[in-house]
Amino acid sequence: MSDAELLHKLMARCVLRDERAFATLYRHTSAHLFKVARRMLRRDDLAEEVLQECFVKIWNHVDDYAVARSTPMTWMMAIVRNGAVDCLRRRRPEYGQEDFDLFLESIPDDSPAVEERLDKRQEVNLLSACLDQLTPSQRQVVTLAYWYGLSHEELSAHLGEPLGTVKSWVRRGLNRLSQCMQATGR
Amino acid sequence: MKYQGEALRDALAAEYALGTLRGPARRRFESLLKYDPKLQRVASQWETRLAPLNHDVDPVQPPESVWREIKRRIEARSRAPALTTRWDSLGFWRIASFAGAAATIVLAAMLALLVPSDRSQEMMVVVMVDDYARPAMTVSWPTEGHGDKELRVRLLVHAEVSAGSAWELWMLPRDDGKPISLGLLTSHEMQVVNVPARLVGAVNAAWGLAMSAEPMNGSPVGVPTGRILYKGPCTML
Numbered sequence: 076m077s078d079a080e081l082l083h084k085l086m087a088r089c090v091l092r093d094e095r096a097f098a099t100l101y102r103h104t105s106a107h108l109f110k111v112a113r114r115m116l117r118r119d120d121l122a123e124e125v126l127q128e129c130f131v132k133i134w135n136h137v138d139d140y141a142v143a144r145s146t147p148m149t150w151m152m153a154i155v156r157n158g159a160v161d162c163l164r165r166r167r168p169e170y171g172q173e174d175f176d177l178f179l180e181s182i183p184d185d186s187p188a189v190e191e192r193l194d195k196r197q198e199v200n201l202l203s204a205c206l207d208q209l210t211p212s213q214r215q216v217v218t219l220a221y222w223y224g225l226s227h228e229e230l231s232a233h234l235g236e237p238l239g240t241v242k243s244w245v246r247r248g249l250n251r252l253s254q255c256m257q258a259t260g261r
Numbered sequence: 262m263k264y265q266g267e268a269l270r271d272a273l274a275a276e277y278a279l280g281t282l283r284g285p286a287r288r289r290f291e292s293l294l295k296y297d298p299k300l301q302r303v304a305s306q307w308e309t310r311l312a313p314l315n316h317d318v319d320p321v322q323p324p325e326s327v328w329r330e331i332k333r334r335i336e337a338r339s340r341a342p343a344l345t346t347r348w349d350s351l352g353f354w355r356i357a358s359f360a361g362a363a364a365t366i367v368l369a370a371m372l373a374l375l376v377p378s379d380r381s382q383e384m385m386v387v388v389m390v391d392d393y394a395r396p397a398m399t400v401s402w403p404t405e406g407h408g409d410k411e412l413r414v415r416l417l418v419h420a421e422v423s424a425g426s427a428w429e430l431w432m433l434p435r436d437d438g439k440p441i442s443l444g445l446l447t448s449h450e451m452q453v454v455n456v457p458a459r460l461v462g463a464v465n466a467a468w469g470l471a472m473s474a475e476p477m478n479g480s481p482v483g484v485p486t487g488r489i490l491y492k493g494p495c496t497m498l
Contacts, residue, residue: 094335101328113321115280122329130331144305145312152315153278153308160280160287199313207275219316220281229279249275256310 078103084145085157089137097134104148108155115159115224121166125158132158163224205255213248216241271303280417288294296435296468387470389491391418395489398472400430400454402495404465412454412464414446420490422474423450429452429475431485433492435468439484469494 082103088096105126112122112129133151206214219225219233227245228254231238272429275283277290294301383405389398397420414430422428425440431440441463444454456464471492473485480486 086405094332097335098328098332101331105328106322107315108316109323109327110321111315114318123323126323127327127334130327131334134331134335145309146300148303149309149312152312153305156280160283164283164287187366199316202310202313217279218314220279222317224280226283242388245276245279245281246272249272249279252310253271261377 079146079148082172086137086140086147089134100133104151107148110153111152112155112159114222115156116166117223122159125155125162129155147181153223161226163226167179200261201224203258205252205259208255209251210244211245213251216244217248217252220245270300274300274303274306276312277304292436308461354449383497385465386496387493388496389470389472389493391491398493400470402456402464407458407461410456410461410464412443412456414452414454416450418450420448425477426474426487427477427479427488429473429479429485430462431471431473432460433465433469433471435466436465442472442479443470445475445479467495 082100084094085100085103089104090099108129108187109126111120113123116122116125129151132154140147144150145153209217215234216230219230225233227238227242230245231235231241234241273282273286273290277287282290282469294304383403384401385404387400388396389400391397395418397416397418398419399415400412402410403418427445430446432443432493433440441460443456443460443464446452446454469492471485471489473489474487475485
């Protein structure tokens with residue numbers, strides 16, 4: 076059974092309120108989701124809080140999952156990423172400017188080498204090929220925003236570029252990504 | 262209208278999935294998502310497109326305390342005896358909108374038969390479906406005029422109201438507002454529901470209708486408390 080099939084089955088059992096299936100679902104997915112929340116939030120305590128909130132939400136809304144739209148992992152990932160973005164919005168003032176500057180400095184400066192950081196599965200290859208079609212600036216803002224949860228303003232501060240320029244890189248980058256992926260049927 | 266342009270919808274969905282859509286714009290987008298299955302698909306597509314970006318680092322095991330707390334919370338919830346309503350659940354809206362969208366397509370031809378043949382006025386038609394997206398009931402009314410209105414209700418399936426309970430019809434507003442009761446229904450095949458003038462504007466602007474099983478005299482708390490039997494979105498014909 077593939078990962079996705081296993082997760083589908085577990086989720087179907089969660090719809091029937093099977094708490095053991097939910098525990099298995101947690102064991103299979105939490106480490107992957109936790110690392111994503113941690114990278115966006117930069118603090119273990121906040122990432123743990125978001126992970127907890129999101130799994131309670133997943134349990135309560137599992138009957139909301141529509142098989143045809145995305146894989147279970149993508150669905151759960153979207154819940155965790157949205158939870159992290161909400162948390163960033165609420166908690167950012169707590170970080171203090173200094174912490175945040177330190178964090179920004181810790182991000183690699185040059186455009187991340189996407190191919191090197193991603194493994195070699197088919198869908199990964201496709202995304203990475205499409206990211207290659209972006210200009211380096213476009214690729215940089217898209218990946219920084221996704222990986223580190225940076226807002227337009229934070230991207231602008233980090234890169235030392237005007238807000239309008241950064242916004243337009245993001246918009247054009249996503250647009251080009253969309254065209255490239257549509258061309259391959261995604 | 263602002264959100265109708267396909268390109269704009271795609272751009273917003275992309276920035277939503279990327280995480281750069283923030284603040285009030287993000288809230289507004291999330292409200293729209295609840296009611297718009299097409300937009301949900303666009304957003305899911307973006308989430309799927311970007312998801313491979315998560316494959317780059319090794320998983321990190323969260324501390325065991327996280328699971329203990331999750332377990333405590335879901336167990337506490339499953340024991341809670343409170344009178345629950347389904348209206349705080351995003352899930353209901355999504356399921357309702359999906360089932361409704363499917364039914365709208367399937368039933369386009371059927372509607373012509375159900376709607377009165379007088380096409381001189383615009384009609385609002387709601388095809389309400391059961392949990393399996395099977396059409397169970399239609400409700401239609403002319404949208405013109407501001408006085409009291411009669412909603413024509415037609416049951417497409419044979420069903421009985423269980424003893425000691427009642428069927429209640431609800432109007433589902435477009436925003437985050439609570440459903441508004443339109444009154445009780447019987448199991449007669451054809452019936453009419455009178456809507457007072459003060460509610461006509463809201464009914465014409467409603468997202469859809471739903472019918473729930475309630476105690477004898479209807480919901481005691483003003484929002485649905487029982488199972489949602491049928492639901493569907495409003496379509497202008």
